[in-house]
Amino acid sequence: MSEYSSRSRSSSRSRSSRSRSSSPENCPQSIRNGYIIKNRSGFSSKISYIWSINNFFEHTDMIFSPMITFEDGDRCELELHPNGISSDVKDYVSVVFRRYKRRILCESYWRYCCSIMTYTFEDADDDSVYISFDKEKDTSCIPKFIKRKDLEAKILGSLEIKIDIKKYADSPRPRSGCFELSKDFSTALSDMMFSDFTIVCGEEKFDCHAFVLAARSPVFKGMLNSNFKERINMELKIDTVTPEILKAMLNFIYTGKIGSEILRYHAVELLKAADLYQLNGLKELCGYELCNMHISDSEALKYLIIGEIYNEKNLLDECMRMVVKDVKSFSKSQEWEELAAKHPSLMVKITQSLAEYIEDIK
Structure with a gap:
């Protein structure tokens, strides 16, 4: 070294x-x-x-x-x-x-x-x-x-x-009213103005607008465009996330923004929720936040698997870069053996990336 x-x-x-x-x-x-x-x-x-x-x-x-x-x-x-x-x-x-x-x-x-x-x-x-x-x-x-x-x-x-x-x-460009639009939708969410759909999570209820959910999430769109009981009752029960994560996810759906504090401390949970409801913009934000945490060598394989499971390209690429640069050390760890046993497709990607890296430096 x-x-x-x-x-x-x-x-x-x-x-x-x-x-x-x-x-x-x-x-x-x-x-x-x-x-x-x-x-x-x-x-x-x-x-x-x-x-x-x-x-x-x-x-x-x-x-x-x-x-x-x-x-x-x-x-x-x-x-x-x-x-x-x-x-x-x-x-x-x-x-x-x-x-x-x-x-x-x-x-x-x-x-x-x-x-x-x-x-x-x-x-x-x-x-x-x-x-x-x-x-x-x-x-x-x-x-x-x-x-x-x-x-x-x-x-x-x-x-x-x-x-x-x-x-x-580049010089800042006009945003064509995007800021005002985001602010107005945030107000609509907090005031529950003309809400027509309810999400129940734990002991909390969140009043929403069906057309907003359907416009932003393909999962919600499919749910509301079918004969599922959620469409009939206009109510959905969610137990896959906590109320805190759901509140942050709804805020992103309405405004395109996410609080910096919850993103910093709950990026993985938000990534899971974003993947579940196909919110690609939120997935990207979570991936960048995790990359910006300065992932240590001991955590690289863990976050590589997370990036693979939830298909977050930025996180996957960052951890792949770390692994490929020092593959000899990683290959001696217990986590490497577990990865090979449980995620064989990811091992194939590592091999391909390593081959490309070697070719680049020739």
């Missing part, structure tokens, strides 16, 4: 102070022009990060940086290949930058710069240092970041890489 330390500094759009080494006005003109995205509203957040790797030249396998997290939950990491990412660039050190966006529908443009602390900007090749992302791309590779022999002449043992990451967001 690599030994490394890190120092990070994040700043918001309102801050104007910058370190001299990363300031665009102190870069050569060609780099400065590449550093700024024109016709944008400016960067919304920035992180400057220093990644230190001890005994760098003793490493032969790829090295992963710690996960870097923005305030809005977006994350990224750097992947270093000491002997190149493929055989045709074996004389170079390669860099792969990966980002994990919390909100996949949010349009943002990322730009990152990698530099070696002992180097000046003039020492680096412009095209191989400044890399930008558009909203459709989440991985970027610099196969020829620096020649290994040049690096050996510059550093002694330890390597420090400075990473500057900027996120540029």
